[in-house]
Amino acid sequence: MTSSRKPNRRGEGAKLRPEIVAGAAAVLEETGSEDAVTLRAVARKVGIATPSIYGHFDDRDQILLAVIADAFAELDAVLVAATTDVEASDHLAAACAAYLTFATTRPHRYRVMFARHRTGEAGSMNETRPTDELVGAAAFGRLVDAVARHPDTAGGSPLEPAVALWVALHGYISLRDAVPAFPWPPEQAMLDDLIARILRPTTTRESA
Known part of the structure; x- marks a missing residue:
């Protein structure tokens, strides 16, 4: 289920990065599987479109390292x-x-x-x-x-x-x-x- 989320105001795009990391951590704890932490799953948890992640992370490995x-x-x-x-x-x-x-x-x-x-x-x-x-x-x-x-x-x-x-x-x-x-x-x-x-x-x- 996609989370409801208000879009960041202009100039507040940096706030999305910690939300992505927190979303990935939540997916990891909820599923118990590192494999479940996909870009699509993280985007769904945060309530954003998957392409929005690329402004902050190149791939899921970078997200997982940020979670660590x-x-x-x-x-x-x-x-x-x-x-x-x-x-x-x-x-x-x-x-x-x-x-x-x-x-x-x-x-x-x-x-x-x-x-x-x-x-x-x-x-x-x-x-x-x-x-x-x-x-x-x-x-x-x-x-x-x-x-x-x-x-x-x-x-x-x-x-x-x-x-x-x-x-x-x-x-x-x-x-x-x-x-x-x-x-x-x-x-x-x-x-x-x-x-x-x-x-x-x-x-x-x-x-x-």
């Missing part, structure tokens, strides 16, 4: 909101919980963010965080900052444990989606255990 960029920006905003006015020692747990919530509530966009997008070649990280030009660098930087604030980091470099934690979170999300019948532990208990094992691997092994 917007999703990473949204993830960054979610992490900021989750860690605002939170004690430094609780930043990491709050950020990890927010990351999982983001992936759970936007499952198809999250999948496409990583299945389709490539953020850079190996070795593209510097000593503290990914280069600012990479899509998703800001969101990952929030995780690095949260690790740095955690008391168990003990002044060491936060980059390696942040990478390990990101890998663990993404792996958990992917496996939970692929094998939902598995008896997964309660989410909060699992997060607490992951943080403890990654930031305090020696202590955790000795107490196990």
Whole structure:
């Protein structure tokens, strides 16, 4: 069904671009299929003629890349909101919980963010965080900052444990989606255990 939409006034054509991206994201989440995000489907969702898209995007691949960029920006905003006015020692747990919530509530966009997008070649990280030009660098930087604030980091470099934690979170999300019948532990208990094992691997092994 075509959405009802008032035409932009003269000089407001730039407003159509974010509407196209939002429409594509909606099609993706509603159908669960990247293949369903066609120019015609997006135009129908936004309520415009298909040729109107070409003034903003050359093809559907460009639209999908814009959806991915917007999703990473949204993830960054979610992490900021989750860690605002939170004690430094609780930043990491709050950020990890927010990351999982983001992936759970936007499952198809999250999948496409990583299945389709490539953020850079190996070795593209510097000593503290990914280069600012990479899509998703800001969101990952929030995780690095949260690790740095955690008391168990003990002044060491936060980059390696942040990478390990990101890998663990993404792996958990992917496996939970692929094998939902598995008896997964309660989410909060699992997060607490992951943080403890990654930031305090020696202590955790000795107490196990």
